[in-house]
Amino acid sequence: MTLLPALRGSGADRPDALRVAGRTLSSEDLQGCANAVADRIRGARAVAVDALPSLEAMVGMVGAVQAGVPLVPVPPAADADERSRMLRETGVNLLLGAAAVEAGLPVVPIDLRERTWTTHPDPAPGSDAVILYTGGVCGPSRGVRISRRAIAADLDLLAGAWRWSDEDVLVQGAPLFRAYGLVVGLLGALRVGSRFVHLDRDASAGPAGTIYLALPGQWTRIAQDAPRARALSGARILVCGDAPLAPVVGERLRLLTSHRIIEGYGTTETLVVATGCSGAAHTPLPGVRTRLLGRDGRPVPADGESVGELNICGPTLFSGYVDRSEPAPPADGWHATGDLATVDPDGGHRILGRRGADVVRCRDRPVYARQVEEVLLTHPGVRDAAVVGAPHRTRGEQVVAYVVAAAGLTAQTLIDHVGRLLSARHRPRRVHFVDELPRSAQGRVRKSLLIAAG
Template sequence: MNELFPALRTASSRTALRFQDRALTYGQLAAAAGTLAERIGAERRVAVWATPTLETSVAVVAALLAGIPAVPVNPKIGESELAHIVSDSAPTLVLTEPSTELPGPLAALPRIDVDPHERHEGHEGYEGTESGATAEGSEPRWTTAGPVELPPEPGAEAPAVIVYTSGTTGRPKGVVIPRRAIASTLDALEEAWQWTADDVLVHGLPLFHVHGLILGILGPLRRGGTVHHLGRFSTEGVARELAGAGTMLFGVPTMYHRLAAEAGDNPALAKALGGARLLVSGSAALPLTDHQKIMAATGARVVERYGMTETLMNTAVRADDTGAPGTVGVPLPGVHARLVDESGTVIEESDGETVGEIQVRGPNLFVEYLNRPDATAEAFDGGWFRTGDMATRDAGGRYRIVGRKATDLIKSGGYKIGAGEIENSLLEHPGVAEAAVTGEPDEDLGERIVAWIVPAPDENGGAAPSPQELIDHVAAQLAPHKRPRVVHFLDALPRNDMGKILKRGLHA
């Protein structure tokens, strides 16, 4: 495998990372991360307090250069979950922003306060004073005098990051992701999305998970391109960055829902979105209503991709594919995917209707669940990873996710029904702002379909739609057996940090 970040060795003056008004060129990033990599030395693992900052980005790059696995930690994490992650991953060092007050389990570890402008005389091309500031009091400068000396590249199977799962079905598991998985996924997306060094990626995602960190930060760095991170997502920030140098936007459905809601009445936002080369949504399915609103307001389409912590990216809608919205595209180069029914039989049909569990294999897969050989073995079926995601496949080979096997596949009256298509149908009703669909036990049907609805605000003070109105709407749009039998109205749906609906929390 070639090195992860060849652009770092050129010490170029091209901007690598920008977080609001703070930026690093490739030369500056190479010097800062290279220096930090030397300070990390031969640690076993390092925890990274993963705030959406330059410091987090430098810390992760430095760990990768040092060949030491990084464990990104959510700054909003709960005490119990943090204690488990620290105990399970056993980091020997924590990398963090200066002056950060770390919680108990991390506070007990040795720490390095990350300085994105740290000086190291051994790196060519550095200009600055002994204090690390220039004579004018500005940030240090790195010239483009020559290549930067960096550590040798570790092997392809070397662990790169350990990302913990959300823990929805038990204690979070540490997913050990090797360097070859990162390289193969990012190179496959280069081909699928025509991603080049000229692209400027805009995003406002957290940096403690695969989407925000590996795709959003490491992706542009592998291409030799640029990241403009908003610090915190806002529609104003998206409009500003895409109206400027930004060419691509990465977001999750909750972000695109806000963009869709505002674009129709905000010409500047609509123009900025319409001028982007690529709008990408991931981490959960984007409702068809939001696809349609964005297309109507901007003329631009949003493409989706499908991945998970254990597999990085599996499929993606290609930049040149004008196929049906709502799909997550075809398998990426090097990735093999299949649908399997409940009996373990491979589904050969590509009819857009037959539902099966997605199983994948390829260089994008993780190595193991840390300290959990039992869970690792259980996750595979003869070399194929069981994703737990249910989908259909159309004649063009595109996959459409219908939900999770555990929570979104509803067996009612002898039918296997995906929650996703019912949710899309409900969202087409003008009285519905948000919708989630689950199943619950029913003596007659096996499971009955339950809808959880956040009503859309009515500026004229009209009443929310009645349960029967929504039931009839779904029956007319889809089929009678797919109609909800129970409708609950809520002020808000429970969501995690990525905007995914926590369906177990609904029944709780």
């Protein structure tokens, strides 16, 4: 199965097929450079690449996929222990263009002047293409094995949903160690044949694009810069990846660009399985089946109110975890995502957050952290927010908010702000102001650390 047709010589030779930080590679040069990498690593057990926003890193990633060697993109923010664990668990025996040499591991440098035109046979569809690590929200991140078949299926479904074609220019700012940046962004462009522009922080700078893909924090910064946001009005679609967008940001972007932001829902284990406009229900992609199960393991009704854990079955599911003590996808094909959701009679899904870390049980009634966080983020003085539960003598748990805010904002102001828009039980009982929220190497808020801090 050919995963990346653009590397098989299909389509026109574009002089700017790949652009990173003002540097470009043509389609032909990218093919030759990737083949040169593939020639040198073919037969390796697994290779790691520091997932930096550079042409060299991307050529290394594409070369690994071309060679059929499992690719492990390492987050630049990973500390030495986390990095060592990733390399050990995934069985990496080569580093591509690594800045730091790991003990006992050879390094294969990436030279963009090298070109070869070897024809590499297509690996088996079920073989691992990439190993991505989960966000580490509730504990240590886990390595997820994702096959070529799953990636191809997901990209073809997204191409259909977004009418994504070789005439598009994809401009993105998602990090290359996450599914949106690597799979949807880089590999998606090479499968569809569109041009690809990667920007490290701000997905609105640089060449004009028809599809813009950015993270919530990036969209928030763009929304605060009206001229820059208005410049995106000529795009076909604007996409928010990796996490939900605060409704107030989505509405401001709609007013500035005349576009409703498209969101995609998925986990590392499922890839993107549902899409919809920001603030609205998400619809599963064709061929993706869903079900919501209650605490008793029974299906909950599709009434738009009953909450259950979202389970996914479909062609985009992962193959297993690198740590074989972790459960692989069940034999019946259903993967329990750990996310709580509702589904309405028309099949629209609303994701409420992670089971456990994103649910506060106040007097045995659930309070969903995402609802409170979204309201906090509507306050103009709030830059970032995370909500967790803390033990309480009579309530069971109480809502506690950690907020990055402008100077002068008070806890009572935010408590009253939430109280005006949500019920009394949603009001934070404590508000902690912090300089920044603790995040994993993958960029996700470490709620387990906030819960432990009380």
